[in-house]
Amino acid sequence: MLIRVDPASETPIFAQVAASVRADAAAGRLRSGDRLPSARDVAASLGVNLHTVLRAYQLLRDEGLVDMRRGRGAVATDAVEPLAQLHHDIEALVARARALALSPDALAALVKEMYR
Amino acid sequence: MTDSTEFRTARRRYLLVAGVAPLLVAVVAVALMVSWLPEVPSTVATHWSGDGTPDGFAPAWTVPLGAALLSLGLAALFAVIMLTGTRDGRWGPNLRLLAAFSIGTTVLLDVCLTWSLGMQRGLDDPAEAPGMLLPVLAGTALGLLAGVAGWFAQPAVTVSGDRPAPTVEALRLAPGERAVWARTTTMARGAKIAIVASFTALALGALVVAALGSPVWWAMLATAALLALLACATFVFRVRIDEHGLVARSPLGFPRFQVPLDEVQGVAVTMVSPTAEFGGWGIRVGADGALGIILRAGEALEVSRTRGRRFVVTIDDAATAAALLEALSERARERRH
Numbered sequence: 001m002l003i004r005v006d007p008a009s010e011t012p013i014f015a016q017v018a019a020s021v022r023a024d025a026a027a028g029r030l031r032s033g034d035r036l037p038s039a040r041d042v043a044a045s046l047g048v049n050l051h052t053v054l055r056a057y058q059l060l061r062d063e064g065l066v067d068m069r070r071g072r073g074a075v076a077t078d079a080v081e082p083l084a085q086l087h088h089d090i091e092a093l094v095a096r097a098r099a100l101a102l103s104p105d106a107l108a109a110l111v112k113e114m115y116r
Numbered sequence: 117m118t119d120s121t122e123f124r125t126a127r128r129r130y131l132l133v134a135g136v137a138p139l140l141v142a143v144v145a146v147a148l149m150v151s152w153l154p155e156v157p158s159t160v161a162t163h164w165s166g167d168g169t170p171d172g173f174a175p176a177w178t179v180p181l182g183a184a185l186l187s188l189g190l191a192a193l194f195a196v197i198m199l200t201g202t203r204d205g206r207w208g209p210n211l212r213l214l215a216a217f218s219i220g221t222t223v224l225l226d227v228c229l230t231w232s233l234g235m236q237r238g239l240d241d242p243a244e245a246p247g248m249l250l251p252v253l254a255g256t257a258l259g260l261l262a263g264v265a266g267w268f269a270q271p272a273v274t275v276s277g278d279r280p281a282p283t284v285e286a287l288r289l290a291p292g293e294r295a296v297w298a299r300t301t302t303m304a305r306g307a308k309i310a311i312v313a314s315f316t317a318l319a320l321g322a323l324v325v326a327a328l329g330s331p332v333w334w335a336m337l338a339t340a341a342l343l344a345l346l347a348c349a350t351f352v353f354r355v356r357i358d359e360h361g362l363v364a365r366s367p368l369g370f371p372r373f374q375v376p377l378d379e380v381q382g383v384a385v386t387m388v389s390p391t392a393e394f395g396g397w398g399i400r401v402g403a404d405g406a407l408g409i410i411l412r413a414g415e416a417l418e419v420s421r422t423r424g425r426r427f428v429v430t431i432d433d434a435a436t437a438a439a440l441l442e443a444l445s446e447r448a449r450e451r452r453h
Contacts, residue, residue, distance in 0.1 A: 001297065001298050001299060002295065002296075002297045002436050002440065003295065003296050003297075003298075004289070004293055004294065004295035004296075005293070005294050005295075006290050006292060006293040006294075007292055007294070008290065008291075008292050008293075009290075027436075029433050029436065035300070037296070037298035037354075037356070041296075041298065041356065042296060042298070045294075045296035045298075045356060045358035045359070045360075046294045046295075046296055046358070047294060047359070048294075
């Protein structure tokens with residue numbers, strides 16, 4: 001689990017925490033059944049308010065990506081699997097781009113373009 | 117010499133020192149004891165109390181039988197540890213020490229047993245058997261000697277496998293960006309089962325001792341419980357990397373290890389071979405002094421420090437952990453200058 005927040009960004013901190021967790025799932029780092037680090041630990045490590053992290057976890061719960069259980073904390077649900085499968089698609093995409101000698105930056109730019 | 121010939125030589129010598137030599141010692145010891153059987157009482161002293169008087173007795177033939185079984189079992193155990201632990205073709209000084217320990221232990225054991233039987237020749241009553249102080253001292257001295265000889269009979273070989281010099285690319289962080297990486301690492305199932313089984317055996321042994329009416333059973337049981345608790349505390353570790361550095365702690369809160377960011381000198385992702393590099397599983401000190409939380413074979417995060425020993429922890433996704441720790445420590449370094 002890698003969670004990163006940039007206070008200089010316009011995106012609210014809690015949304016950045018939730019986005020990190022989604023990115024973890026997409027990177028294959030978070031699988032169904034994995035336990036998220038406790039909100040208290042994350043808040044202490046990032047130097048942010050505990051409620052900010054809890055708000056992020058609640059957002060993820062509302063999305064169905066995590067389950068909040070008393071005593072067990074936040075646990076990733078089966079709903080993270082589609083994100084994990086995206087990881088395989090990305091691997092395949094990168095392999096093809098590499099074979100075609102497309103640079104990482106160029107590929108990233110194309111992906112961003114597509115998003116608009 | 118190539119790594120694979122060095123490895124084969126080291127392995128052959130290990131089997132000679134840890135297996136063949138102890139068996140030869142056992143053959144001599146057992147032959148001597150069997151030849152003495154007609155001269156000793158049919159029941160002999162086999163256990164001595166703290167003040168040196170015999171307090172445990174058994175039929176004479178059980179002593180050579182016990183020596184044979186124990187020696188055979190130890191030789192087999194040490195051979196299996198090595199053969200299963202080095203299938204990946206790596207070797208280290210821990211294995212050399214293990215073989216030396218095997219021959220040393222067998223010599224100590226067989227000298228004590230043989231001497232204890234030998235000194236009861238011609239006695240009518242085994243209760244008159246002399247104390248064991250001299251045999252134990254002699255056994256310890258000879259065991260140490262055999263261990264040292266066993267150490268030097270083996271070549272100094274370290275085969276670390278094809279480990280490419282790892283260079284970790286730092287995670288790209290924006291100037292004010294904060295990040296935390298956290299993951300739980302769990303002991304391999306096989307190691308867990310082995311550890312639990314050994315404590316169960318110790319606890320069962322305590323029950324047998326209790327059934328025999330000896331008062332030491334509660335001490336044995338307490339030891340088993342304490343060791344089991346300590347072992348369970350090292351089955352799972354939560355590892356966290358953030359602005360403060362690296363922390364690995366057991367869910368019980370103890371043991372806890374940390375490397376402050378200021379002390380991080382270099383970060384690497386490595387592949388760990390528990391037996392060859394750390395001599396086993398758990399909290400370990402490696403051959404070259406590295407402190408390891410070694411819960412399984414494979415991917416590990418390795419941190420070299422500005423002071424103190426290297427720190428190694430086996431964990432999945434070590435690449436991300438290393439990239440973040442590298443980025444954070446680079447930033448800390450820049451901040452200091």
